[in-house]
Amino acid sequence: MRFERISMMYNSGRRIFENFSLELKAGRITCIMGASGTGKTTLLRLVAGLEQPIVGRIDRNESERIGMVFQEPRLLPHKTALENVLWTTELIATADTTRDAQSMLEEAGLGDALHFYPGQLSGGMRQRVALVRAFAFRPTLLLMDEPFQSLDAAARRSMHDLLLNLWRRDRPTVLLATHDCEEATTLGSRIVLLAGTPARIEFELETVDSACGPKYAASELVQLKQHIDGQTVRHKEETIR
Missing domain, CATH: 3.40.50.300 (P-loop containing nucleotide triphosphate hydrolases)
Structure with missing residues (x-):
């Protein structure tokens, strides 16, 4: 681009x-x-x-x-770590989606926290979920x-x-x-x-x-x-x- x-x-x-x-x-x-x-x-x-230039163009x-990762994790508080990751894939869900999300969370060191809610996770763990969620979207x-x-x-x-x-x-x-x-x-x-x-x-x-x-x-x-x-x-x- x-x-x-x-x-x-x-x-x-x-x-x-x-x-x-x-x-x-x-x-x-x-x-x-x-x-x-x-x-x-x-x-x-x-x-x-989200913004448009006054002059010029963006090709x-x-x-x-397009996926985004922000300064704050911005997880949905009523969804577990696994559910937060799956939330981005709902429109393109396949039979392997859950297995793939679990695999990515395990790779992130969150295998034991799949069903924890954001309030139960440390700041670093929440940011790991946010990063996995962004990549699970396959941007x-x-x-x-x-x-x-x-x-x-x-x-x-x-x-x-x-x-x-x-x-x-x-x-x-x-x-x-x-x-x-x-x-x-x-x-x-x-x-x-x-x-x-x-x-x-x-x-x-x-x-x-x-x-x-x-x-x-x-x-x-x-x-x-x-x-x-x-x-x-x-x-x-x-x-x-």
């Missing part, structure tokens, strides 16, 4: 994007980074069709099956808005492993918004760093997929960190002013 010279502004009148273009490669995980307010979430909403396959395009930011470092690394394992089943196109540099370099075969108002692509890294996940040269990681650190300094200076 492609963003072609889009322009967009907040209700306050601040312009988020102006003549902004970006192309997502099918079957790859693209990580969008940038300071808060840069437009990462807005970009996801544009892809999902995507109309038959695209061709998966949008993820900083879904692991509330987890501790160990839980995030575990979620990264789970995401990659689930992704390798069908290899959907993934657009993941994140603040976490380690997360981006672990998951993304492409990293796009946004900066400025309106937002522009300040820095970009891309690598080929490998069996163990994307790999970047040490010099590339240093460059990425320098750009992120520079954004942090500029943000502090603007806040002081």
Whole structure:
């Protein structure tokens, strides 16, 4: 899919994007980074069709099956973990749907919690259910808005492993918004760093997929960190002013 010279502004009148273009490669995980307010979430909403650009166009396959994972798990409280996963598949249910959902939840380490309700699960367990639910929908395009930011470092690394394992089943196109540099370099075969108002692509890294996940040269990681650190300094200076 492609963003072609889009322009967009907040209700306050601040312009988020102006003549902004970006192309997502099918079957790859693209990580969008940038300071808060840069437009990462807005970009996801544009892809999902929840927002429309003022100018420009977004080219995507109309038959695209779009899944979303949010910052909060957003599980249905009256349904069990298994029922929450099956809920997304009801319109395409087959004889193997339940078995497949159970298998995915077991892969996520939730084999003993299939019939637990969200209120009986920890925050990390709820986010695992949400991730499994998104992949059980068999999306061709998966949008993820900083879904692991509330987890501790160990839980995030575990979620990264789970995401990659689930992704390798069908290899959907993934657009993941994140603040976490380690997360981006672990998951993304492409990293796009946004900066400025309106937002522009300040820095970009891309690598080929490998069996163990994307790999970047040490010099590339240093460059990425320098750009992120520079954004942090500029943000502090603007806040002081």
